[in-house]
Amino acid sequence: MLSRPSELPGNAVQIFDSLLHYLVEEHVDYALELGLQSVPIPETKTTQPQLFFFDVVRQCNAIIHLLEKQCTDSVLPLVVSTPKHEDCLFKKKFVLEQIEMKLDTGLDRDRVDLLHRSINAIIGWVKIYLQTEQKKTDFKPETDQDTLASPACIAVVQFVSKMVYRIRDSLDGKNVEALMLELGSRFHRVIYEHLQQFQYNSSGAMCVICDVNEYRKCAKEFRVPLVNTLFDTLHALCNLLLVKPENLKQVCNGDQLAVLERPILLSFIQLRSDYKTQKIANSLKGLAT
Template sequence: MHLGIPPPDCKSPPKLYFFDVVGEANAIFHLLERQFSDTLVPLISTSPKHSECVHKKREIMEQMEAKIDTGLDRSLAVTMGYVKHILASEQKKTDFRPETENLGQMALYTPACSKVVQFVNVQAMNIIKPLDGKNVSTVLTEFGVRFHRTIYEHLQQFTYNSEGVMLAICDINEYRKCMKNLQNPLVSSLFDALHALCNLLVVQPENLKQVCTGEQLAGIDRSVMMSFIQLRADFKTARIAQQLK
């Protein structure tokens, strides 16, 4: 069942047919349940074989569900692996720390972000089409949470000056819009928090302490906030650490 899933470090857009396989398996599950209840159970309901058949059916379904869970996990890993590849190959350090001020010529978002959003939107639709009910919500939640973690870790690799951080925030806004299409409150809240963290990169040093205690960052650990603040190009020159004591 899992042989057709590409490796997680693939360097070309992965063809993930496993989501369609899950959709077919889901249809088979429903058919099996209906046939079992409507056709078999009336014949064996008073027989000693009834409990044996129920146990066997449950055992088979649990085995299939375990294989599906493994396949979905690997498929999501491949998806995020390719997102990481796009970011690693397309995102330049100068995107977020340009040497000259070109605010009038700034793009709406970076080329890396554009490619990631296009890919992620396609994958989200590949998940939604074959699945139904709680399966859609469960898989999309995991998809969104993993995507958030991927972007969060990616952003931690750069240093941002005042011009570059505006472009980073534009990227985050694109990722946020992309994830809002999932209509998942948890995922949306994660990206809202990430947007608030990125605002720490653009706030004037003397206002950081006040912003850190504001409503937008309520519930976010101070160590997480500091990990973002330290990405500022002026972190040392503006003596920001001393101002936040």
């Protein structure tokens, strides 16, 4: 009613151009700029990083999905049989590619991938928190105690689980799959290296196995088979801290550990508080070859 039939395609494209400019370029793009600036870098403190960027991404994705639906349902039918059709598709594609590029590349001074910066913030906090809050007595208590996961482990699992939920709520498709794989792999590496900094008696070995069980539950939330395998193997390695000396060789040759290089197995066995005893020495004969 507001446009003559001959003017309808041109008017539709003009309105769509305005929508792309004000909604995408001035609103969504500006929000991403602010989101980029809010991504923290790992700092030497135990305060959990506030990753507002994922909330920005979630809202931007919702806007873009609605925009594409409106374009398909309302704009393209008006221009589909006119020369304006290709022009409309090109403009939409160009504007959305710029947004995607900003998500993928980021605008920090080192051109580091934005999502990787978010992973750095998450992993950086986990590493710093464990370094400052995990006590040596957690894994080498002087007296027997109830076998529970350590407070440091519980705090880390709660934080990482919260981050995994936010990432899955914000991203979709291949973006979330790639991010979960990298975050899960780096999370495993931090835990693996962290546990190798301690010495374990029998009570402490029970505690670390409880910790790794909590990490394994958390790892399942990533929904990445490789990450599950990494933490299952770590759990098997931690069993080397608990088994009787005479059973070490048998456990090392079990299904989960037989595929690992001998130095990896020895690096965990050396963390036992009884490592230098004759029983351990006898059990390790032939293992290093």
